[in-house]
Amino acid sequence: MIQAGMPVIECVPNVSEGRRMEVVNALVDAVRRTPSVRLLDYSSDTAHNRSVLTMAGEATSLKAAVVALFEAALPRIDLRQHTGEHPRLGAVDVVPFVPIADVTMDECVQLAKETAAEVADRFQVPVYLYEEASGNPARKNLEDIRRGEFEGLEAKMSAPGWAPDFGPARPHPTGGATVMGARMPLIAYNINLATNRLDVAKKIAAAIRFSSGGFRYVKAMGIAIEDRGIVQVSINLTNYEKTPMFRVFEAVKQEAARYGVTILESEIVGLVPAAALIGTAEHALQLASFTPNQILENKLRGTS
Amino acid sequence: MIQAGMPVIECVPNVSEGRRMEVVNALVDAVRRTPSVRLLDYSSDTAHNRSVLTMAGEATSLKAAVVALFEAALPRIDLRQHTGEHPRLGAVDVVPFVPIADVTMDECVQLAKETAAEVADRFQVPVYLYEEASGNPARKNLEDIRRGEFEGLEAKMSAPGWAPDFGPARPHPTGGATVMGARMPLIAYNINLATNRLDVAKKIAAAIRFSSGGFRYVKAMGIAIEDRGIVQVSINLTNYEKTPMFRVFEAVKQEAARYGVTILESEIVGLVPAAALIGTAEHALQLASFTPNQILENKLRGTS
Numbered sequence: 123m124i125q126a127g128m129p130v131i132e133c134v135p136n137v138s139e140g141r142r143m144e145v146v147n148a149l150v151d152a153v154r155r156t157p158s159v160r161l162l163d164y165s166s167d168t169a170h171n172r173s174v175l176t177m178a179g180e181a182t183s184l185k186a187a188v189v190a191l192f193e194a195a196l197p198r199i200d201l202r203q204h205t206g207e208h209p210r211l212g213a214v215d216v217v218p219f220v221p222i223a224d225v226t227m228d229e230c231v232q233l234a235k236e237t238a239a240e241v242a243d244r245f246q247v248p249v250y251l252y253e254e255a256s257g258n259p260a261r262k263n264l265e266d267i268r269r270g271e272f273e274g275l276e277a278k279m280s281a282p283g284w285a286p287d288f289g290p291a292r293p294h295p296t297g298g299a300t301v302m303g304a305r306m307p308l309i310a311y312n313i314n315l316a317t318n319r320l321d322v323a324k325k326i327a328a329a330i331r332f333s334s335g336g337f338r339y340v341k342a343m344g345i346a347i348e349d350r351g352i353v354q355v356s357i358n359l360t361n362y363e364k365t366p367m368f369r370v371f372e373a374v375k376q377e378a379a380r381y382g383v384t385i386l387e388s389e390i391v392g393l394v395p396a397a398a399l400i401g402t403a404e405h406a407l408q409l410a411s412f413t414p415n416q417i418l419e420n421k422l423r424g425t426s
Numbered sequence: 427m428i429q430a431g432m433p434v435i436e437c438v439p440n441v442s443e444g445r446r447m448e449v450v451n452a453l454v455d456a457v458r459r460t461p462s463v464r465l466l467d468y469s470s471d472t473a474h475n476r477s478v479l480t481m482a483g484e485a486t487s488l489k490a491a492v493v494a495l496f497e498a499a500l501p502r503i504d505l506r507q508h509t510g511e512h513p514r515l516g517a518v519d520v521v522p523f524v525p526i527a528d529v530t531m532d533e534c535v536q537l538a539k540e541t542a543a544e545v546a547d548r549f550q551v552p553v554y555l556y557e558e559a560s561g562n563p564a565r566k567n568l569e570d571i572r573r574g575e576f577e578g579l580e581a582k583m584s585a586p587g588w589a590p591d592f593g594p595a596r597p598h599p600t601g602g603a604t605v606m607g608a609r610m611p612l613i614a615y616n617i618n619l620a621t622n623r624l625d626v627a628k629k630i631a632a633a634i635r636f637s638s639g640g641f642r643y644v645k646a647m648g649i650a651i652e653d654r655g656i657v658q659v660s661i662n663l664t665n666y667e668k669t670p671m672f673r674v675f676e677a678v679k680q681e682a683a684r685y686g687v688t689i690l691e692s693e694i695v696g697l698v699p700a701a702a703l704i705g706t707a708e709h710a711l712q713l714a715s716f717t718p719n720q721i722l723e724n725k726l727r728g729t730s
Contacts, residue, residue, distance in 0.1 A: 132722075162725065223723060307722065371712075385712055387714035389715060393721070394722060396723045396724075399704050399707035400703050400707070402706070402707035402711060403671075403710070406706055407671060407692050408689055408690075409693065410618075412693070416696065416698055417700050418698060419700050421697060422434055422464075422526065422527070
């Protein structure tokens, strides 16, 4: 049971096994057996041969759960035998810690570093820090760290600038390396346009995404929703505090208007932090000097 | 401690004593001594000679707290001796129950009726139901029920259509009568205009408030904020589900534009239910098929 007012961190390990369910079950059990950790969700993809676990708890418990996950994964997953569509470096491939409630990003960075040190020490697995936990601009982006994958890891690790942050300077023979860090919660946010013109969705996606000159924390692509005869700007918002939802929405609306297109609707896929929606309301209502203390439920629950 | 997932009702009794602090303290103590009830706030107004207590809990505990409040108030407050600026009918003047979390309006109506029956039976105080708890259109509005005040109560109660819903058909000799019911949380919401033209604020208030043809759940007035050289549309929103914040905001914006005036900012005074802000975000983002289950904190707390 997660109590109100208690710090809550989310941890979303990605592991390189999505086909042998007895292995996935062993990993899930390792998390479930860890006291004070709540397993919120897990899902496996056979094409990717990869599973994603979502768990929540306090720092100490999550660290224990991640160690238990390595303990279960390393004897069961051999990257030399692993194939799948998704790029990967290690058996436990990526471990992000995400601040949810009553906890700072700095505390998640600290937790990532402590967990990385412990994993490297106990299992001799090299660990790279990423995103907010990384102090190296060339090693913030997961894709940059993972480029070359497990097969290219030994060569990469001996290249200048690629010594790991923790652990040995060579891959674990079967477990490869792990990327561990801290990041903001990701919001999967789609905006549907009242048109079937795919070129418009693609142009808008290009206009708003970071990689082609748009907002810093937006990834986006334009896709067709064939059965509805409409198109969609499909967005991943990687930091809703720095690139807020309403700003992205307004930008899409403006860009669409330039082509004579309107927004039909938008949708959030999966979960969204309450603060992202509250922030949108503050913007829409031009609220001045509003604080989370003013939310009735926060007052009742004794959290701010 | 109010746990997540537990039904939460707010109860906001208004009592006719705001000067003799030993009496107010006795009433506050009566609530504080009731198990499983949380006193969130209380405040007294000497000019009004009236105090407002805000408490929260489950139905059974709140009923016990209200009974305890009557038990403490009736021997200490004599309406025959009471003066103050605020209109009042009884020692315990008004008792609204407000649904907050995991509870329906119907359950609050039921609680109001059960509490009214118990109070009438134990203390021989006549009780009128109001707002959502009243089935009589002429007796929904608090002001209509309270018209004539304690001094006119005996005459009023013998007039056709004014028999109480519970209790004797004559006033309690010192305690008068009580108005009890269920209503939505009230949002005190002010919109500041980028002008010093008081006539504009007054015209906008008249346009949006129910009493002069505006929205059903809006009370509003235009006032000057002298020290800032601006004017304000000061709003009480009595049902944010049926008259949502964003609709009121947009209406004020439109009306202001008609006079060449813009909105400077808005402000929420005191508390606001999260759902009122989430609803505003849903509107602003044109969110389709969004459910409270998608809010991360709700999922973590195991409430929907």
